[in-house]
Amino acid sequence: MTQLALVIDLNTCVGCSACVTSCKEWNTSGEAGPMTDMMPYGEDPHGTFFNRVQSFEVGTYPNTQMVHFPKSCLHCEEPPCVPVCPTGASYKREEDGIVLVDYDKCIGCKYCSWACPYGAREIDEKQKVMKKCTLCVDRIYDQTLPETERQPACVLACPADARIFGDVHDPDSEVSVLIREQGGYALMPEWGTKPANHYLPRRKIEMHIHADELERADNPLDKEDLKIDDKDITSVDGFGGW
Amino acid sequence: MHPAYSVIFLTTLIGVGQGLFLALFTGQIYSLARLVPQQDSTHFYAYGSALALGFLVLGLLASFFHLGRPERAWRSATKWRTSWLAREVIVLPLVMGLIALYGLAHWMGFTKPFFTISNVLPVDLTLLIGLAATGATFLLFICTGMIYASIRFIREWATPLTILNFTFMGGASGFVLATLFSLFKAPDLIKMFGYWAIILTFFALVLRLASLWRNARGTPKSTIQSAIGVRHPKIIQKSTGAMGGSFNTKEFNSGSTPKRIRQAKWSFILLVFVLPLILMAIALSWHSAPLLALSFLIQMAGLIIERWTFFADATHPQNLYYQSM
Numbered sequence: 001m002t003q004l005a006l007v008i009d010l011n012t013c014v015g016c017s018a019c020v021t022s023c024k025e026w027n028t029s030g031e032a033g034p035m036t037d038m039m040p041y042g043e044d045p046h047g048t049f050f051n052r053v054q055s056f057e058v059g060t061y062p063n064t065q066m067v068h069f070p071k072s073c074l075h076c077e078e079p080p081c082v083p084v085c086p087t088g089a090s091y092k093r094e095e096d097g098i099v100l101v102d103y104d105k106c107i108g109c110k111y112c113s114w115a116c117p118y119g120a121r122e123i124d125e126k127q128k129v130m131k132k133c134t135l136c137v138d139r140i141y142d143q144t145l146p147e148t149e150r151q152p153a154c155v156l157a158c159p160a161d162a163r164i165f166g167d168v169h170d171p172d173s174e175v176s177v178l179i180r181e182q183g184g185y186a187l188m189p190e191w192g193t194k195p196a197n198h199y200l201p202r203r204k205i206e207m208h209i210h211a212d213e214l215e216r217a218d219n220p221l222d223k224e225d226l227k228i229d230d231k232d233i234t235s236v237d238g239f240g241g242w
Numbered sequence: 243m244h245p246a247y248s249v250i251f252l253t254t255l256i257g258v259g260q261g262l263f264l265a266l267f268t269g270q271i272y273s274l275a276r277l278v279p280q281q282d283s284t285h286f287y288a289y290g291s292a293l294a295l296g297f298l299v300l301g302l303l304a305s306f307f308h309l310g311r312p313e314r315a316w317r318s319a320t321k322w323r324t325s326w327l328a329r330e331v332i333v334l335p336l337v338m339g340l341i342a343l344y345g346l347a348h349w350m351g352f353t354k355p356f357f358t359i360s361n362v363l364p365v366d367l368t369l370l371i372g373l374a375a376t377g378a379t380f381l382l383f384i385c386t387g388m389i390y391a392s393i394r395f396i397r398e399w400a401t402p403l404t405i406l407n408f409t410f411m412g413g414a415s416g417f418v419l420a421t422l423f424s425l426f427k428a429p430d431l432i433k434m435f436g437y438w439a440i441i442l443t444f445f446a447l448v449l450r451l452a453s454l455w456r457n458a459r460g461t462p463k464s465t466i467q468s469a470i471g472v473r474h475p476k477i478i479q480k481s482t483g484a485m486g487g488s489f490n491t492k493e494f495n496s497g498s499t500p501k502r503i504r505q506a507k508w509s510f511i512l513l514v515f516v517l518p519l520i521l522m523a524i525a526l527s528w529h530s531a532p533l534l535a536l537s538f539l540i541q542m543a544g545l546i547i548e549r550w551t552f553f554a555d556a557t558h559p560q561n562l563y564y565q566s567m
Contacts (some may be wrong), residue, residue, distance in 0.1 A: 108310020
């Protein structure tokens with residue numbers, strides 16, 4: 001069974017919102033569109049987005065980290081939004097695990113949005129139906145596009161390569177390897193929704209330098225009892241004077 | 243959660259309608275048991291059923307205002323296997339149909355017994371329809387309550403108390419209305435309805451206080467740490483990803499202050515339970531129609547505040563992602 005999903009690397013996300021704008025651009029003019037903006041130049045601009053980048057400050061100054069956190073539908077393997085839908089407009093595809101809304105069946109009762117703990121669904125104020133991330137289902141299977149472009153718009157747009165798309169059920173796929181080897185985690189695991197999208201944590205690369213790495217214990221010059229006056233020479237391995 | 247008036251009116255109005263029907267049928271059972279005198283089919287049962295039906299129709303009308311696409315409402319009955327909302331969509335018209343039939347059977351005078359059980363219990367058409375309608379009415383209370391109780395993410399709703407509260411408050415308001423109705427149509431039944439109204443209002447008070455007590459305790463299952471997966475006690479949101487708010491900042495927000503919600507809680511305790519209990523007790527001894535009408539109106543106003551608070555007081559875990567603008 002295939003389960004398509006995104007892996008989002010919080011270590012490399014810079015919070016530029018290129019994924020947000022490319023998502024809106026692709027989907028508002030695509031099958032899921034329009035994603036209406038209400039009063040875009042007014043006092044209270046709001047509109048439909050499938051993907052938003054939020055920012056969280058972690059820690060107390062000066063030990064702070066700004067975590068940029070892109071959030072879209074997580075395409076849960078146990079989607080709580082699907083069984084509550086009274087019309088069957090909300091459904092999970094058997095073949096690739098994408099959770100979709102049939103805009104022709106949706107009655108706009110908002111019940112599915114109550115049943116999503118992640119707030120991934122937004123009602124379109126113009127069309128009055130519930131909308132959400134489709135994983136660019138109208139892109140990823142498009143045979144007219146070059147194979148490298150058969151990916152969600154947000155993935156193609158990300159300049160930091162923080163978004164990776166693939167099948168999380170295939171153990172050898174890039175996303176599965178990343179989740180396995182880079183500590184990929186799911187959001188709010190306490191609800192048992194089994195989100196397909198995973199996040200990679202912030203990872204600090206730390207270099208440990210031991211004293212014997214600065215001063216070579218097996219320096220051949222020491223063995224040969226050769227004395228070199230290297231007081232003024234700064235070098236790591238003591239060979240700088242040669 | 244955002245308190246939508248469509249749903250507030252839907253749940254309170256159908257509650258009254260259901261309660262009134264249950265009261266009427268209780269009257270019929272009582273008269274079968276010869277605890278109260280037999281009532282006139284047309285004047286009491288048929289008009290009473292019409293009144294109950296009126297409340298149900300008003301509730302159904304209100305529900306349409308909740309839908310973005312009301313013209314597709316017929317589709318909402320299809321997923322009854324998994325969705326409590328779909329189940330309600332089926333059971334509500336069923337209740338309305340059965341109550342209409344019940345009223346019609348009384349109107350047409352179909353009260354000739356088909357057979358008599360043990361020579362004491364005459365079974366006629368109205369009794370059979372009434373039994374079916376009673377079952378459907380309780381089923382509707384369960385469906386309406388389960389719509390909220392089944393959302394496990396909203397811990398204020400995810401409790402059997404939600405269903406009990408809907409049932410008892412609906413029942414109480416229906417019996418208060420039945421007392422008022424019987425003052426004009428069946429004076430022999432005032433005491434019976436009145437006492438039941440007081441009993442139901444009292445139990446509704448106990449159950450609602452229990453749910454308030456429960457919701458004031460306990461901690462939410464999700465935290466900001468589990469929401470974004472960062473293990474640090476101090477996490478402050480700096481941006482929600484929208485400049486001017488979004489569906490997420492409106493639909494899941496009460497749009498009210500904690501102080502206002504606290505005031506609403508005290509108001510509805512007074513208006514739904516305390517005042518009607520006192521007024522009903524006085525009205526029953528004075529046989530006063532204005533006082534009965536006043537109790538009903540005060541209780542209805544209180545129920546609207548109660549349902550408003552039910553929504554406004556509920557917190558959704560998605561708000562963890564929308565803590566500051």
